[in-house]
Structures are given as C-alpha cells and as structure tokens.
Amino acid sequence: MTSPLLVAMPGNERLAMELAEAVGFELGGLETRQFPDGETYLRFVTTPKGRSVAIICTLAHPNEKILPLIFSAATARELGASKVGLISPYLAYMRQDRRFKPGEAVTSRQVAHLLSDAFDWLITVDPHLHRYGSLSEIYRIPTRVVHAAPLISQWVKSKVTNPLIIGPDSESEQWVAAVAKDAGAPFSVLEKVRRGDRDVEIKLKNLDAWTGRTPVLVDDIISTGRTMIEAVRLLKSHGWAPPVCIAVHGLFADNSDVFLAQLGAQVVTSNSVPHGTNDIGVGKMLAGALSEFSTISS
Amino acid sequence: MTSPLLVAMPGNERLAMELAEAVGFELGGLETRQFPDGETYLRFVTTPKGRSVAIICTLAHPNEKILPLIFSAATARELGASKVGLISPYLAYMRQDRRFKPGEAVTSRQVAHLLSDAFDWLITVDPHLHRYGSLSEIYRIPTRVVHAAPLISQWVKSKVTNPLIIGPDSESEQWVAAVAKDAGAPFSVLEKVRRGDRDVEIKLKNLDAWTGRTPVLVDDIISTGRTMIEAVRLLKSHGWAPPVCIAVHGLFADNSDVFLAQLGAQVVTSNSVPHGTNDIGVGKMLAGALSEFSTISS
Secondary structure, three states: EEEEEEEOOOOOHHHHHHHHHOOOOEEEOOEEEEOOOEEEEEEEEOOOOOOOEEEEEEOOOOOOHHHEEEEHHHHHHHHHHOEHHHHHEHHHHHOOOOOOOOEEHHHHHHHHHHHHHOEEEEEEEOOOOOOOOHHOOOOOEEEEEEEEEEHHHHHHHHHHHEEEEEEOOHHHHHHHHHHHHHHOOEEEOOEEEEEEOOOEEEOOOOOOOOOOEEEEEOOOOOOOHHHHHHHHHHHHHHHOOOOEEEEEEEEHHHHHHHHHHOOOOOOEEEEOOOOOOEOOOOOHHHHHHHHHHHHOOO | OOOEEEOOOOOHHHHHHHHHHHHEEEEEEEEEEEOOOOEEEEEOOOOOOOOEEEEEOOOHHHHHHHHHHHHHHHHHOOOOOEEEEEEOOOOOOOOOOOOOOOEEEOOHHHHHHHHHHHEEEEEOOOOOOOOOOOHOOOOOOEEEEOOOOOHHHHHHHHHOOOEEEEEEOOHHHHHHHHHHHHHHHOOOOOEEEEEHHHHEEEOOOOOOHHHOEEEEEEEEEEOOHHHHHHHHHHHHOOOOOEEEEEEEEEHHHHHHHHHHHOOOOEEEEEEOOOOOOOOEEHHHHHHHHHHHHHHOOO
C-alpha cells in the first residue's frame, strides 16, 4: 500500500517537513500562486490518487486561507484521494461561539460546517474551546486535539529558574494548575474584566508569598495581547522581574509582540503559527496524533 | 406579505441602495467588522425571519470576500429567511474552467459548488463563460445573467462620434458585432496570442477603411489590461486618435488603469466593480432581472 501523502498549504512547509519525516508520510508537492486578479491557482504536483491525504494549514488570518484550503481538499478528492484530512495547528473562528446579540453570525459553527464538508478528519492544537465542551459539538468529522500544556511545562522547567506561573483568568485555572504542577512551580491567575475586543481590565491577586520568583504568564492565545501587556505592566509596577510570556498560539494582532518586547518581556510561543517567538515545537505531538489516528488509513 | 430584504456586503452599498429603490425591496442593515486577529464579525440588524433575502456582493478579489459572504447566507437562513439569493455583479473564478495540466484545481466548479450550497439563486452580469456554455453547467441553483452589451452600445452611441468598435479576439466577434450593430458602428477584432497570465501578443487587422474614426476597444474584463494596453500602443503607433477602452468588469490588476490613462486612453467600465472609471450603470438591468426572477418569491 502506498504511504499517505502530506501536503502543505503556503507557509506551512517547515512543520510539514518535520511531520512527514516523523510519521513516514510522503511530502507531496503543491504548486500555488495568485493570478494577477487575486484569484488562486493551485496544482497537486504529486498525485493523491488512491492515497490518504493530510493537508496542513494553520489558520491565523483565516479569511484569505480557507478558500484555497477548500480548493485543495476538493481537488485531492477529484484526483482520487481515498481520504482527505486537515492538520490545522491553529484553528480559527472558535471565539464567536454563540449569538451574543440578535442577528449575529455564529461563525464557529459555520466554519466547522464548511471544514466538515471539505475534510474527513481534523487534528488541531488546543482549540479555543470556551462555551463548547469539545469540537464534536460543531464538527461532524472525527477530530483529535493535541495539548501543548506538557510542552509548556517542559519549556518552563528547563529554561526558567524559580518560576511563578500566572494564568489569564479564573476560567483557565485548571489548565494553569496543570502546567504549574508539571513544571514544579506555584501558580496564580489574574482577575479579568473584558469590556470589548481591545479593552480588558485586570488585577493581580496577592503574590507576596512568591516574591523573588520569575513570573511566567501563560495563555492559549496572544492576539491583541492586551491581557499580557497589562499584566506585564502591573507586575513591573509591583517590582517584579521582567516576566516571560508564553502562549500556544501567537497571533500578535496590533503589533502586540513588539509592545511586549518593548516592556522587557520574553515572549515564547509554539510553532502552531510561524513567528520569531516560536520556541516550543508541536511537531512531535502532532506526529503522535497522526500515527494513532486510525481514521486516516481506515 | 413582507417585502424581500436586500442586504449589501461591504463595498456594495451604493448599488444596493439603487436596486432596493428600483424593485421595492427593503434595504436591510448588516453590521460587519474585523476582529483584531483578522476574523470577521457579522450581524443582521434587520431580521430576515420569514423573508426572501437577496445579498449583493461583487467578487473582485474574491478570496477574502467569499467566507464572509457564506457567513451572511448561512446566518440569514439560521435566522429564518425563506430564501437566500446572491446578486454578484462580478462573478469571480470563472477562468479556471478545466484541468489544463494534471493535478490542477478547477476552481470555477469548486466556487460554484460552495455558492450553490450557500444560496438558492444567483444573478450576475456577463460571467466570463469561455468553455462553459452556461452557468447551469457548474451552478446547481437557478441563475439569471444580465448582459451589459446594450448598455455599452448606448454609451458609445451617446458619447463617441464616429466610433470604430474593436474587440479583443476572434472568439469575441459575435459579442463585438452585436455591440457595434446597436451602436451603429463598424467593428474589427484583434488577433491575439496568449503566452502566460501577463504575456499576450496582439496584432491589428487592416483598419484602413475606417481611418479617422475613434477606436473603441471593448472587452468583458480588464484585469492586467495587457491586451488593451498593447492595443492602445499599436493604434497610437499607427496614427489613430487616443482610443476609448470599455469593459464590463474593471478589475485593474497591476495598476492597468493607471497605465491606460498614461497612454491617453479614456477608460470606461460598468459599476459591477466599484471604480473611478464607472460610467455605465447596471442597476436598472439588475433590477429588471430581480423583478422577473420568480424563483425569489416562490
């Protein structure tokens, strides 16, 4: 039987190479370019005929990526792929998870619908599940979730002396506690009041017991980074050492990476979204999920 | 019975107002914005419940537009719309209409599939049908096509003295002949050899019989405008007056509008894609198609 084919959408080549090697998939060639009018040209250079195909595409800035991604999946199928799956290290559109005001689009469901139509299975890293208990509430296809928490713990343990883990809000407490436990560190969480997309007020709990430790702020996503930026400012104003800021997914909207660096924070992210701050590799865990996911070959 | 609702995607407000007034549809409010991370927020301000909904969205630069458009259609349905149709004055992705090389995505079919899933009907202006005989070959929903040729003839008749209509290639001869006939003008077509997306060689036929007329170059689309630009240069080098360049759809990739203007050509387009060169209004014809399209209310 021919081995499964792994195909990278533009910008995902590095992780694709790592994954293909780890799991013994063939790395397939995909030719893509933009026509002068902005339309996408796409061609499978390696034929997917009769093969299981995994397409890797992280979905930061999803609007311009999802259409070409759907083209790839549909083309693989037309060319005779037996199965077509999606590895999306960062899965977008998880935050609009209910109609907060009448008339709103619940885009998380709509994107899940489109991707469930296009793909047979999905693997992702720490999706932003807030009001959903699991991806199966909105995705109709088998899904596997890779958890980066152990990787964060490992990173902290090996790189930070005397860490104090600080989570973004009380809702994240369980996740933060697990990260801290594995890192052998104490933890706290911020008190957070969100007033809008870009307006978040936060407060520090009493951290006197851990004076002298290096604060390590952890979150699943840094987008505008308002929480992180405010937390770094607060910690500095209370005389703490410049913190380390760790996120699974570094989206860095509004130049938040620059602001954090200017405040003296060390920013670290996983490579779920390619960025200069990537220092935590999710490749091995994704490879594990790929190998164990029986849906792919069945 | 409540009147149908017309809703404009961003950038389509002007034509939407004109259309709503012409056909007696209510112009509905749609709130859209981008979250800091690039995701789209979308909300129907006017409820589509129990109503027939027409969404207007021209599709120049389609990649970032199609996802929000699909969100709108899905949301209208979730909110109880009885039917949801699409008015797309410029319909994108019509050019990749077969697999020219093995492995290529036939994106025209894939986009047709997505839009046929999302909408109940489609109205558009002069889609770029090349190898397809009609939209029904790829769209599974009822479609209506508005033809701008009579509007071009009218414009030429009222604005150009002694015109000579020149079409882009022999394949367009029938269309060009019809435009010329209605404008009461003679016509010719260019001889065209396409070598790539941006590389087109053209030749003029013998035009001696019409010396002294104003050349009027017509085409369905100006994208990179290579054909038009070369034709303008050729005509000028043969001593002709600066030509008028007319297209139904002005996409103007690679600043072709600027190049044409620099060569002294007068550029005129329909308002299917909003642009400073718009001088041919398709609103009335779209309104006619909307009024006569029984699918909408049935």
